[in-house]
Every structure is written in C-alpha cells, then in structure tokens.
Amino acid sequence: MCEATVLVTAADGEHVLMRDVMQVRPEGDVLVFASLLGEQKLVRGRIDKIDLLKHRIYVTPLPEPAEA
Numbered sequence: 001m002c003e004a005t006v007l008v009t010a011a012d013g014e015h016v017l018m019r020d021v022m023q024v025r026p027e028g029d030v031l032v033f034a035s036l037l038g039e040q041k042l043v044r045g046r047i048d049k050i051d052l053l054k055h056r057i058y059v060t061p062l063p064e065p066a067e068a
Helices: none
Strands: 004-010 013-027 030-035 040-051 056-061
Antiparallel strands (some): 004 013, 040 056
C-alpha cells in the first residue's frame, strides 16, 4: 500500500500527526488529511516536503490569524 505518515515540524523536533494517510486536500490555509478508514485531521499549515520513498509528508503549522 502507499499510505503516508504526516509529521509536524516543531521547535523541539518532528511529531507524528497521523499515520496511514491516503488523501491530502488543501482548503485555503488548512490541510485536510484523510486515512483509509475515513478518519480526518485538519491542520492550519503548509507542506514543506513530501518524501515519496519514505511515504512521509512534512508540515509546518501556521500561526493563528490575529483577530480584529
């Protein structure tokens, strides 16, 4: 299978956000990750790198917008 693992980059290193991701869908500043079983996670961030050999997606979170 070709599932991917999503890793979030933080100041203290990388953390696994989700495993067995089958779909990535951008919706504005939000990335929607969906698994084979239909689980979804939303992250306000950007994709830094996709490593197809290791089946990994590296994401950096974006800061929350300032409220007016």
